[in-house]
Amino acid sequence: MAASTTTPAAQTASIRRSAAEKPADEQSSPVPALTKEQERAVFEQMLLIRRFEEKAGQMYGMGLIGGFCHLYIGQEAVVVGMQMTRKPGDQVITGYRDHGHMLACGMDPKGVMAELTGRRGGYSKGKGGSMHMFSVEKGFYGGHGIVGAMVPLGTGLAFANRYRGNDNVSLTYFGDGAANQGQVYESFNMAELWKLPVVYIIENNRYAMGTSIDRASATTDLSKRGLSFNIPGEQVDGMDVRAVKAAGAKAVQWCREGNGPYILEMLTYRYRGHSMSDPVKYRTREEVDKVRSEQDPIEQVRLRLIETKRATEDELKKIDASVRAVVNEASEFAIQDPEPDPSELYTDVLR
Numbered sequence: 001m002a003a004s005t006t007t008p009a010a011q012t013a014s015i016r017r018s019a020a021e022k023p024a025d026e027q028s029s030p031v032p033a034l035t036k037e038q039e040r041a042v043f044e045q046m047l048l049i050r051r052f053e054e055k056a057g058q059m060y061g062m063g064l065i066g067g068f069c070h071l072y073i074g075q076e077a078v079v080v081g082m083q084m085t086r087k088p089g090d091q092v093i094t095g096y097r098d099h100g101h102m103l104a105c106g107m108d109p110k111g112v113m114a115e116l117t118g119r120r121g122g123y124s125k126g127k128g129g130s131m132h133m134f135s136v137e138k139g140f141y142g143g144h145g146i147v148g149a150m151v152p153l154g155t156g157l158a159f160a161n162r163y164r165g166n167d168n169v170s171l172t173y174f175g176d177g178a179a180n181q182g183q184v185y186e187s188f189n190m191a192e193l194w195k196l197p198v199v200y201i202i203e204n205n206r207y208a209m210g211t212s213i214d215r216a217s218a219t220t221d222l223s224k225r226g227l228s229f230n231i232p233g234e235q236v237d238g239m240d241v242r243a244v245k246a247a248g249a250k251a252v253q254w255c256r257e258g259n260g261p262y263i264l265e266m267l268t269y270r271y272r273g274h275s276m277s278d279p280v281k282y283r284t285r286e287e288v289d290k291v292r293s294e295q296d297p298i299e300q301v302r303l304r305l306i307e308t309k310r311a312t313e314d315e316l317k318k319i320d321a322s323v324r325a326v327v328n329e330a331s332e333f334a335i336q337d338p339e340p341d342p343s344e345l346y347t348d349v350l351r
Contacts, residue, residue, distance in 0.1 A: 046076035072100035074271040077297035081244025094173035109330035119337035148181030158198035177208025197255035223265035238266030
């Protein structure tokens with residue numbers, strides 16, 4: 001068989017079209033509109049995540065945050081849209097790009113930021129850092145640093161729901177890189193075999209660490225990864241919070257009705273590097289700018305609010321100022337809060 005003549009640059013340039021770029025004959029029906037209250041709420045929630053992550057990036061650069069730090073900037077519509085489909089009792093679990101998920105679940109920005117700086121007031125008492133904090137109260141089960149590790153754990157949460165006979169659903173997030181891990185498919189098999197209530201949400205931001213999905217995956221339509229297990233799936237415009245909410249509501253209902261798992265591939269994009277140490281040499285600045293200018297999830301909502309006269313520029317600026325105040329308060333708390341006592345090294349340790 002002849003070797004492929006496709007160059008890495010050409011492969012990167014052939015990034016799959018997002019839902020918004022599909023021809024008219026491939027487009028699904030228009031996504032349902034949000035109410036005025038919902039539109040304003042998602043604007044504020046996505047803005048909180050964006051401003052929090054921007055501040056975290058600044059603090060990391062100042063040496064106030066150590067270890068790994070993976071920012072969620074650009075992907076805010078995914079977690080905010082899915083959050084609108086949850087009810088009390090539903091669980092959320094994800095990987096290491098997790099700050100946005102925590103905030104969307106309602107975790108206190110002070111506690112999240114304090115964990116980033118390794119302080120007592122952090123959600124893991126300053127011992128978990130960016131990738132490992134939890135809040136059972138908010139239904140958030142981590143934050144997991146091992147690629148793909150959250151998938152069997154999220155499937156286990158769904159098994160617990162089925163065993164207890166409730167109608168709770170596990171929202172299990174992972175990325176396009178983790179989609180190639182073997183444990184993912186063992187989990188798929190178990191989930192479909194036992195009809196477990198789990199929505200697998202693949203946040204396809206196009207690059208697993210520094211490698212384009214076109215170079216790393218034999219099949220790039222990740223929504224079809226469950227076909228051999230008879231798990232339905234669909235691709236979603238993950239930059240449009242309305243599309244996320246609509247697809248999420250359908251998937252969650254499928255699970256609540258006892259039909260087993262469902263896969264949602266969110267076509268999204270991260271503006272920053274894989275982590276703070278990533279020089280991002282594998283893509284062009286023009287590519288990032290194009291997504292920012294044409295598909296930014298927050299800007300889409302802002303424009304709709306203004307165009308439909310549901311909010312004025314001044315009102316949205318006030319929301320932004322309020323969000324910045326919350327984030328600044330969280331960062332001040334995270335800097336001033338005491339560090340853990342050395343004795344904490346011996347607590348919460350399984351022996």
